[in-house]
Structures are given as C-alpha cells and as structure tokens.
Amino acid sequence: MKNPLDSLWGTVLCGLILTAVLYFLARAMMTGG
Amino acid sequence: MSWEFIHYGLGRWLHILFGVTWVGLLYYFNFVQVDALKRANAETPPAGGAITRHVVPLALFWFRWAAVATWVMGAFLLGDKFNQALLFRETAYVPIGIGAWLGTIMLFNVWVLIWPNQKRVLGLVAASEDEKAKARRVAFLASRTNVVLSIPMIFFMSSSGLLHYPVFAG
Numbered sequence: 001m002k003n004p005l006d007s008l009w010g011t012v013l014c015g016l017i018l019t020a021v022l023y024f025l026a027r028a029m030m031t032g033g
Numbered sequence: 034m035s036w037e038f039i040h041y042g043l044g045r046w047l048h049i050l051f052g053v054t055w056v057g058l059l060y061y062f063n064f065v066q067v068d069a070l071k072r073a074n075a076e077t078p079p080a081g082g083a084i085t086r087h088v089v090p091l092a093l094f095w096f097r098w099a100a101v102a103t104w105v106m107g108a109f110l111l112g113d114k115f116n117q118a119l120l121f122r123e124t125a126y127v128p129i130g131i132g133a134w135l136g137t138i139m140l141f142n143v144w145v146l147i148w149p150n151q152k153r154v155l156g157l158v159a160a161s162e163d164e165k166a167k168a169r170r171v172a173f174l175a176s177r178t179n180v181v182l183s184i185p186m187i188f189f190m191s192s193s194g195l196l197h198y199p200v201f202a203g
Binding site for chain 2 (some may be wrong): 003005006008011012014015016017019022023025026027029030031
C-alpha cells in the first residue's frame with residue numbers, strides 16, 4: 001500500500017480526516033456524550 | 034498599558050504572527066519546494082544546487098525558530114490555564130488543549146526529526162550517501178506529518194475559546 005504522505009493530496013486528506021475525528025472527540029469530551 | 038492588553042492583545046498577536054511564519058514555511062516546503070527541487074534536479078545539469086545552498090538553510094532557520102517562538106507565546110497565552118488545557122482538566126479548555134498538544138508534537142518533530150536530519154542532508158553534519166538518503170526520507174515524512182497535524186491544529190486554535198463554545202456543544 002502506498003504511503004498517503006507521499007502525495008500532497010493524500011496528506012491534506014489525512015489532515016481533514018484527523019480534524020473530523022478530533023472534532024467529535026472534543027465534542028464528546030465537552031458534552032459527555 | 035494593562036496586563037490584559039499585554040497578555041491577550043500583544044500575546045495573541047505575536048502567537049499568530051510567529052505561527053503564520055512557522056506554518057507558512059511548512060507549507061512552502063511541502064507545497065512548493067519538494068516538487069520544485071525534484072523538477073530542478075531532473076534538469077541537465079541538475080539545477081537544484083542553488084535552492085539547496087541559499088534558500089533551504091535560510092528557510093529552515095526561520096522555520097525552526099518561529100516554531101519555538103509560536104510555542105512559547107502559546108504557553109504565555111495559556112498562562113495559569115496551561116495545566117488545565119494540556120491535561121484536559123476544564124471542559125472549556127478541551128479545544129485549545131487539543132490544539133496545544135498538536136502544536137507541541139509539531140515542535141517536537143521540527144527539532145527532533147526534521148532539523149537533525151536536514152543537517153545531514155545539507156552536509157552540515159558528516160553523513161554517507163546512504164545516511165543522507167535515510168535522513169531525507171525521515172525529514173520528509175516528519176514534515177508531511179506536520180502538515181497533517183497543522184490542519185486540525187489551526188481548526189482548534191481558531192475555534193477555541195468560550196465565544197465559540199457552540200461550535201462544539203451545538
């Protein structure tokens with residue numbers, strides 16, 4: 001499997017996915033749900 | 034001049050000013066330089082030498098010290114809430130705590146992975162061709178990792194604070 005970080009768009013996509021994951025994590029930590 | 038103005042006015046201004054310098058150079062390396070060097074070195078004769086000699090060391094100098102200045106100003110801004118944020122002890126400080134952790138990991142990558150390996154690549158530290166190739170790969174992946182981390186880091190920095198609480202609780 002190719003490393004997504006070798007491609008610029010793969011890198012940006014990883015960043016966007018991580019943003020979504022951390023957003024829901026923060027939301028759960030703040031609302032207790 | 035009040036302490037509030039120094040802390041939140043000047044402090045936030047300098048944090049953003051240094052942060053723009055740091056992340057701006059990070060994006061320059063990843064969005065411009067990597068590809069430009071590849072193209073320049075594919076020419077006959079290879080034309081990337083001037084970039085490597087004159088641009089990269091200067092860009093790396095501003096890059097690594099802007100990283101330190103950004104982190105220091107971020108810690109200054111958090112002030113006595115530093116522990117609450119980084120240890121997630123207060124609900125309102127969760128977003129900035131996540132942003133601060135991302136920025137801290139990025140600072141670690143700059144000083145522990147990118148800069149020492151770039152010194153080998155640039156010939157500032159003696160290294161064989163094999164070691165240089167390995168150092169180039171490690172520095173590249175650490176730099177790309179920082180681009181990944183910068184995307185949520187900027188989100189959490191810009192959306193943190195009580196005024197933006199509905200972003201998370203809404």
